[in-house]
Amino acid sequence: MTVRLVLLLTFAVAVVVIVLRNTRTPDTVGIHQGRLAPLPSSPNAVSSQTGDSKRHVAPLPFSGSLEQSRAALLEAIRSYPGRVRIETETPVYIHCVFTTDILRFRDDVEFLLDEQNRLIHFRSASRFGYSDLGANRRRYETLAGLYLREG
Numbered sequence: 001m002t003v004r005l006v007l008l009l010t011f012a013v014a015v016v017v018i019v020l021r022n023t024r025t026p027d028t029v030g031i032h033q034g035r036l037a038p039l040p041s042s043p044n045a046v047s048s049q050t051g052d053s054k055r056h057v058a059p060l061p062f063s064g065s066l067e068q069s070r071a072a073l074l075e076a077i078r079s080y081p082g083r084v085r086i087e088t089e090t091p092v093y094i095h096c097v098f099t100t101d102i103l104r105f106r107d108d109v110e111f112l113l114d115e116q117n118r119l120i121h122f123r124s125a126s127r128f129g130y131s132d133l134g135a136n137r138r139r140y141e142t143l144a145g146l147y148l149r150e151g
Contacts, residue, residue: 044132045125076146
């Protein structure tokens, strides 16, 4: 009886930790000193602003003006095949939350529009787990394809 109770309590605590971690927006989301946040040490993220070649993705080129590029980017996000919610939207920054279909895990995706260099920087990071099995890179590739088609 005691072993079952301990196992049940351990399972309940694990579920609470998973739910809380999956529902709260990480402190790293946002613009930090003019850049997107560095990637976590776990391999479940990609960024156009990292020096880690295994987790680096290319920034997207502007498609016309800042406003035109932002509009094409928003259209690409809205046409993404999956659950996505735009959380924050400013003239130079967009934060979205993508939710997986089966387990409802949430990933934070950020875009920073760099008007001076005419580039759109990208960061996608899983909120939970160690490995993403390539999901963030695939998401980048899909969004990049949609954006380049729109622009």
